[in-house]
Amino acid sequence: xxxxxxxxxxxxxxxxxxxxxxxxxxxxxxxxxxxxxxxxxxxxxxxxxxxxxxxxxxxxxxxxxxxxxxxxxxxxxxxxxxxxxxxxxxxxxxxxxxxxxxxxxxxxxxxxxxxxxxxxxxxxxxxxxxxxxxxxxxxxxxxxxxxxxxxxxxxxxxxxxxxx
Amino acid sequence: xxxxxxxxxxxxxxxxxxxxxxxxxxxxxxxxxxxxxxxxxxxxxxxxxxxxxxxxxxxxxxxxxxxxxxxxxxxxxxxxxxxxxxxxxxxxxxxxxxxxxxxxxxxxxxxxxxxxxxxxxxxxxxxxxxxxxxxxxxxxxxxxxxxxxxxxxxxxxxxxxxxxxxxxxxxxxxxxxxxxxxxxxxxxxxxxxxxxxxxxxxxxxxxxxxxxxxxxxxxxxxxxxxxxxxxxxxxxxxxxxxxxxxxxxxxxxxxxxxxxxxxxxxxxxxxxxxxxxxxxxxxxxxxxxxxxxxxxxxxxxxxxxxxxxxxxxxxxxxxxxxxxxxxxxxxxxxxxxxxxxxxxxxxxxxxxxxxxxxxxxxxxxxxxxxxxxxxxxxxxxxxxxxxxxxxxxxxxxxxxxxxxxxxxxxxxxxxxxxxxxxxxxxxxxxxxxxxxxxxxxxxxxxxxxxxxxxxxxxxxxxxxxxxxxxxxxxxxxxxxxxxxxxxxxxxxxxxxxxxxxxxxxxxxxxxxxxxxxxxxxxxxxxxxxxxxxxxxxxxxxxxxxxxxxxxxxxxxxxxxxxxxxxxxxxxxxxxxxxxxxxxxxxxxxxxxxxxxxxxxxxxxxxxxxxxxxxxxxxxxxxxxxxxxxxxxxxxxxxxxxxxxxxxxxxxxxxxxxxxxxxxxxxxxxxxxxxxxxxxxxxxxxxxxxxxxxxxxxxxxxxxxxxxxxxxxxxxxxxxxxxxxxxxxxxxxxxxxxxxxxxxxxxxxxxxxxxxxxxxxxxxxxxxxxxxxxxxxxxxxxxxxxxxxxxxxxxxxxxxxx
Numbered sequence: 011x012x013x014x015x016x017x018x019x020x021x022x023x024x025x026x027x028x029x030x031x032x033x034x035x036x037x038x039x040x041x042x043x044x045x046x047x048x049x050x051x052x053x054x055x056x057x058x059x060x061x062x063x064x065x066x067x068x069x070x071x072x073x074x075x076x077x078x079x080x081x082x083x084x085x086x087x088x089x090x091x092x093x094x095x096x097x098x099x100x101x102x103x104x105x106x107x108x109x110x111x112x113x114x115x116x117x118x119x120x121x122x123x124x125x126x127x128x129x130x131x132x133x134x135x136x137x138x139x140x141x142x143x144x145x146x147x148x149x150x151x152x153x154x155x156x157x158x159x160x161x162x163x164x165x166x167x168x169x170x171x172x173x174x
Numbered sequence: 175x176x177x178x179x180x181x182x183x184x185x186x187x188x189x190x191x192x193x194x195x196x197x198x199x200x201x202x203x204x205x206x207x208x209x210x211x212x213x214x215x216x217x218x219x220x221x222x223x224x225x226x227x228x229x230x231x232x233x234x235x236x237x238x239x240x241x242x243x244x245x246x247x248x249x250x251x252x253x254x255x256x257x258x259x260x261x262x263x264x265x266x267x268x269x270x271x272x273x274x275x276x277x278x279x280x281x282x283x284x285x286x287x288x289x290x291x292x293x294x295x296x297x298x299x300x301x302x303x304x305x306x307x308x309x310x311x312x313x314x315x316x317x318x319x320x321x322x323x324x325x326x327x328x329x330x331x332x333x334x335x336x337x338x339x340x341x342x343x344x345x346x347x348x349x350x351x352x353x354x355x356x357x358x359x360x361x362x363x364x365x366x367x368x369x370x371x372x373x374x375x376x377x378x379x380x381x382x383x384x385x386x387x388x389x390x391x392x393x394x395x396x397x398x399x400x401x402x403x404x405x406x407x408x409x410x411x412x413x414x415x416x417x418x419x420x421x422x423x424x425x426x427x428x429x430x431x432x433x434x435x436x437x438x439x440x441x442x443x444x445x446x447x448x449x450x451x452x453x454x455x456x457x458x459x460x461x462x463x464x465x466x467x468x469x470x471x472x473x474x475x476x477x478x479x480x481x482x483x484x485x486x487x488x489x490x491x492x493x494x495x496x497x498x499x500x501x502x503x504x505x506x507x508x509x510x511x512x513x514x515x516x517x518x519x520x521x522x523x524x525x526x527x528x529x530x531x532x533x534x535x536x537x538x539x540x541x542x543x544x545x546x547x548x549x550x551x552x553x554x555x556x557x558x559x560x561x562x563x564x565x566x567x568x569x570x571x572x573x574x575x576x577x578x579x580x581x582x583x584x585x586x587x588x589x590x591x592x593x594x595x596x597x598x599x600x601x602x603x604x605x606x607x608x609x610x611x612x613x614x615x616x617x618x619x620x621x622x623x624x625x626x627x628x629x630x631x632x633x634x635x636x637x638x639x640x641x642x643x644x645x646x647x648x649x650x651x652x653x654x655x656x657x658x659x660x661x662x663x664x665x666x667x668x669x670x671x672x673x674x675x676x677x678x679x680x681x682x683x684x685x686x687x688x689x690x691x692x693x694x695x696x697x698x699x700x701x702x703x704x705x706x707x708x709x710x711x712x713x714x715x716x717x718x719x720x721x722x723x724x725x726x727x728x729x730x731x732x733x734x735x736x737x738x739x740x741x742x743x744x745x746x747x748x749x750x751x752x753x754x755x756x757x758x759x760x761x762x763x764x765x766x767x768x769x770x771x772x773x774x775x776x777x778x779x780x781x782x783x784x785x786x787x788x789x790x791x792x793x794x795x796x797x798x799x800x801x802x803x804x805x806x807x808x809x810x811x812x813x814x815x816x817x818x819x820x821x822x823x824x825x826x827x828x829x830x831x832x833x834x835x836x837x838x839x840x841x842x843x844x845x846x847x848x849x850x851x852x853x854x855x856x857x858x859x860x861x862x863x864x865x866x867x868x869x870x871x872x873x874x875x876x877x878x879x880x881x882x883x884x885x886x887x888x889x890x891x892x893x894x895x896x897x898x899x900x901x902x903x904x905x906x907x908x909x910x911x912x913x914x915x916x917x918x919x920x921x922x923x924x925x926x927x928x929x930x931x932x933x934x935x936x937x938x939x940x941x942x943x944x945x946x947x948x949x950x951x952x953x954x955x956x957x958x959x960x961x962x963x964x965x966x967x968x969x970x971x972x973x974x975x
Contacts (some may be wrong), residue, residue: 045217046210048443050389051476055879058389086210103208107200108179110844113852114689115207116214116389116443137899141892148879150389150444151689153855154887155903156848163179 017078020044020088028075035059035070037078038085046086046119050148057147060120061085067127069146086119089126102126102164111160113151121147125161134165180844194702195841201694202708203687213440215393215412219471223395224253226459226472227314229304229321230481231296234330234553234872235343238294238303242322246306249320251313254466256305256458258293265428266290266461269452272520275354275527275549283354284346286551288517290426290457296325297345297516298553299872300481302454307462307470330872334490334513334550345516345551353514353549356527358607364496364544367505371496375579380957381567383488383513383866384859385882386560390443391479392453396460397469403436409460410438414445414686415725420718422452423460435460439716445688446856447559448483450727451519455482480877485866486560488513489526489547489567495575501585501593505542506535506606508571512549515556522558523549529659530564532609536572537616537657537810538594543606553872559727561856562925565658566932573654573933577940578954587937588624591655592617602914609659611808612914614836619908620655623812623834626904629653638816639945645898647818649829650942654934657810660922662728666802667738668721671746673795675788677770679704681739682714684723685731690924691845692731698841699736699918703743704783706770729922732841733807737916742799750795753786804915807922811835813854813930818898819942824966826862826939828889832904833930838913838921846923851903853927859885860928861935863959883959936960947972 012027019042028037038044038061047070050058059070062084063077089100099107102125112118121144128135128143135143140161149157180200193199206212243255268289273282286295292303304321308314331337337351345351368374392412399406407430413419416437423437424430442449455472463470474482491510497503512526527547534545576594580587595616596603604610628634635651642649672680681700687693693713700711714720724730747767754772755762758779765772773780787795816830833850840846863883867875876882893899912919939960940953952971956964 039217044210045214046212048214048390049216049473050391050443051879053476053878053880056389056476090209097205099205099208105179106208107204110180110201110848112204112207113691113848114388114390114442114444115203115212116689118207119210122208137894138892141887144887148389148884148886150387150446150856150884151852152848153852153885153903154890155851155855158887158891 013076015075015079017080018082020084030074030076032075033071034073034075034078037075038070044085044087048116048119050116055148057124058117058120060123060147062123062127065127065130067124086122089122101167102129105164105167106160109156109160109163111152111156117147117149121149121157125164129164133168193698193708195698197698198843199694199698201691201845202697203691203693214390214443215395215410215440216473218410218440219395220397220469223469223471224307224309224466225311225314226462226470227306227311227318228302228455229306229318229323231292231299231301231303231325233296233325233327234299234332235328236296236325237328238292238296238323238325240324241304242324243304245320246317249313249317251309252306252317253309254307254462256291256462258289258291258303261289261291261461262293266457267426269422270425274520275356275523277348277352278355283523284348285353285518286346286516288454290454290461298555299874300555302458305458305462307466311473330553332552332554332868332870332872334511334552337550337552345553351551353518353551354523354527355548358531358545359543361544363542364505364507367542368494368496368507371504372499373497373579373583374494375575375582376492376494377574377578377954379493379571379574380490381487381570382958383557384486384560384864385480385866386446386448386483386486387479387882387884388444388446388448391474391476392449392483393473394456394459395469395471396463398463398467399436406434406436407460407463408436408438410440411456412442412449413439414442414449414688414727415451416686416716416718417684417722418725419452419456423457426457427461437718439686442686442688446561447486447563447727449688450559450725451521476879477877480882481874482555484558485555486557487567488557493571493575495579497579501583501590503538503540503594505544506540506572507544508534508546510547512547513552513554513557514549515554516551517556518549519556519558522556525559525564526567530568532607533565533657533659534568534572534607535605536569537596537655538572539596539600541606554868561853561928565925566857566929569656569658569929570933573656573937577652577937581944581950588620588629588653592620595620595655611657612805613911614657614808614810615911616655616810619810619812619834619836622908623653623814623832627814627832629814642818642898646821647898648821648942648946649816649818650938650940650945651814651816652934652937652941653812653814654930655812656930657808658926658929659806660729660809661734661806662724662730664724664730665734665805666800667723667735668798668800669735669738669742670721671742671797673746673750673783673787675784675793677710677784678712679706679710680712680714682720683735683739684721684725685735686715686726688726690849691842692726695732695736695842695845696739699739700743703740703747704770705768729924733913733916733918733920733922734803736841736920737803737918738799738801740917741801742797745799746795746797749797750783750786753789754781757781757786757789807838807913807916807920809835809837809921809923809926811926811930813934815934815938817935817938817942819939819946819965821969824962824969826960826965827893827898828858828900828935829898830901834906834908835926836908836911836921837923837926838909838911839919840907840909841920846907847905849923850905850927853925854931855885855889857928857931858889858935861932861958861960863961865959939965943968
């Protein structure tokens with residue numbers, strides 16, 4: 011049994027057929043070939059699968075693909091528009107590179123999507139808000155210090171007049 | 175103390191100078207990883223791959239009577255089902271065990287034969303018993319659910335002390351459950367030192383079992399070779415040691431030579447030792463691929479990682495220190511029992527029996543040791559290398575002893591350490607385990623850390639403690655001075671340098687990237703040597719067809735392969751200089767080299783390095799070079815932590831973490847800072863919250879991130895410092911003591927933070943509890959992880975609590 015899915019994926023209208031039980035993360039990786047969203051656990055604890063659903067950070071392992079019907083899904087691949095020059099980075103991506111906010115990179119797409127969601131809702135978050143936004147994302151490599159500094163840096167870069 | 179943000183690359187003519195070693199640069203790994211273009215093994219599965227699900231034992235010890243596979247074979251999408259018996263019939267061998275250690279009776283170390291799929295006996299919950307191969311992962315898992323395993327459950331032994339009791343259930347092939355045993359040092363001299371000692375400290379110590387828990391699970395793809403590789407097998411997996419994987423597969427599977435198997439490794443989402451060596455599942459997947467002549471892939475779920483990936487640590491026992499009246503340690507005595515699981519490897523035994531003991535006296539000038547370690551089999555998953563591999567266990571022991579001794583003698587903990595540190599004038603220093611430290615300024619590092627920490631500023635410390643009391647918390651602090659041993663006992667690395675006519679320089683090494691930023695470090699060294707922009711350097715790893723070696727473990731990559739790279743680059747330039755001289759008809763000695771070009775001083779005469787390559791018979795200049803470094807490197811540190819313990823809940827908050835680290839020469843400042851800090855958080859995880867737990871029957875109780883508590887972001891952020899929150903890592907590198915045994919002068923950094931953080935934070939918590947009035951006898955028996963529950967219980971033991 012298949013379900014005709016119609017959704018907006020990274021700004022494009024997409025029609026596809028999915029089994030009702032297909033998880034959003036599996037649909038993205040296996041049927042859309044978007045492997046930037048990662049699977050790190052089986053109990054929705056690690057956050058490596060975080061994407062935006064109508065702008066809200068969700069764990070794609072805890073969402074069915076059919077729940078994206080008629081909605082907007084943004085993955086890590088969708089942070090930079092396809093027409094941008096090669097090498098363009100979203101400001102949050104640039105911040106992670108500038109502040110050594112990643113090591114093996116496996117948790118990174120999830121961290122980035124959670125951070126993007128945070129900054130859209132709270133452009134100047136407190137450290138407490140940063141910690142709350144990232145509490146569902148595990149990292150084993152960085153110890154989080156570089157990640158938190160990356161988010162702070164993205165905030166500073168977005169408000170240059172206050173960086174001085 | 176955050177580092178300035180790294181500027182983006184702008185390609186000015188001095189870019190080479192801005193990217194050389196010692197510069198803080200953006201990692202070359204990052205552009206792909208931050209845009210979701212990483213190539214982890216699960217991202218690379220071909221559309222026609224078949225998928226594996228393993229049926230795993232649900233009992234810790236049992237005799238397999240029957241496997242009913244008929245339901246699975248008929249399930250939708252199933253292509254094949256294999257049992258352990260099928261693999262035995264096909265000639266698949268158990269994994270080889272290099273018997274490098276001995277049992278007390280002199281016989282070689284024992285481990286139950288480790289098969290890719292269990293045959294006749296299962297020995298731990300989670301051991302693979304059968305393999306389903308299907309057209310989708312979902313179909314394979316559904317079919318695994320209908321396999322009926324008729325197992326006659328046997329008594330299991332999970333506790334290593336119980337496993338040593340006469341009559342305990344047998345795990346291995348010998349009459350008892352001793353895997354191997356070693357004694358080091360001089361027991362008679364130790365006994366005499368303890369008898370004569372003015373002070374003696376004895377502590378029970380448990381170093382609990384941990385799960386490395388890299389965020390990317392192990393993933394394997396085995397496929398028939400295409401094109402030029404027809405007849406061969408291409409194995410793509412997440413591994414730190416491609417050559418060991420290839421060699422292990424060839425040893426286990428019939429009819430294979432090394433030439434038949436090519437192992438490729440692309441992006442690895444964290445290793446930490448968990449991805450060294452070969453797993454049974456790797457053998458099973460290649461077996462299936464060959465049997466079906468199809469690509470076959472296995473992606474485990476997290477539960478399988480907790481069940482069957484190697485665990486770390488798990489050693490317990492007693493540690494004792496003898497000291498003179500003025501606090502000079504005269505002997506260290508340790509009795510340790512290591513639980514190595516049902517199927518230990520040689521490394522499992524080496525880690526506890528040898529590698530840990532090598533650093534048991536650490537940075538202290540302790541003349542006598544008596545170390546007795548026994549590795550014991552139990553019905554649990556195998557232990558193996560996990561970040562530090564033996565050194566965290568040893569350093570934890572000696573640092574707990576130092577703090578307990580200082581408390582007993584009412585001596586400042588820094589002063590006690592100061593009195594015992596090996597002095598720079600004693601370098602090179604050979605310790606009681608006959609290991610020679612080439613370099614180190616331990617007192618210098620200690621003094622820097624103490625000054626930075628304000629250790630002697632009693633008034634300021636009292637103020638911080640008072641502020642904590644006002645918050646309903648007790649504040650404690652501790653320091654550790656320590657060193658560690660690096661190299662993985664493998665000192666040679668072979669590098670190839672290929673200067674292409676198009677200006678690219680391709681360098682191959684058999685080390686392996688796994689998140690540690692080693693490629694960026696190599697590029698920086700290559701930029702130093704060749705003076706070309708970093709975009710012209712290509713580092714190649716992860717291909718056993720290109721080259722073989724030990725791989726990445728034991729914090730060895732930079733100082734072994736980096737040294738080899740530097741030497742190879744110099745040799746390449748020497749050869750290129752000869753050729754350039756021929757091309758320009760001048761003596762090579764008359765040429766200068768800079769920025770990718772040879773020139774004759776004072777003239778317009780010159781030739782590009784790329785042009786030199788183009789003039790070669792095959793239009794490239796290729797050089798192979800092996801370098802063997804002179805020995806392990808001995809990175810060392812002085813770490814200071816301050817914590818607060820909540821009186822009402824027992825929760826521990828990390829407030830300050832300061833470290834001075836000697837890793838010799840620093841090539842990539844932000845990268846080594848990330849290694850110390852990320853490593854420290856892993857060490858703090860052991861101190862405060864992580865533990866792999868089995869129940870008495872051998873059932874794993876920590877099979878997900880709901881039960882196995884990894885540190886989360888709130889350890890280091892979220893609470894402002896004035897509320898007892900973390901003030902940020904304060905990380906320093908003292909580069910004044912280069913390593914003397916490798917050309918780079920570098921010492922391995924990867925595991926140092928983990929090793930230092932565990933005892934520093936544990937001792938800081940104990941200091942807080944001491945200040946709260948918890949009796950010393952209780953403090954001395956407290957064990958990790960110092961969860962809120964344990965800390966709260968200790969607080970209830972205060973007089974009048």
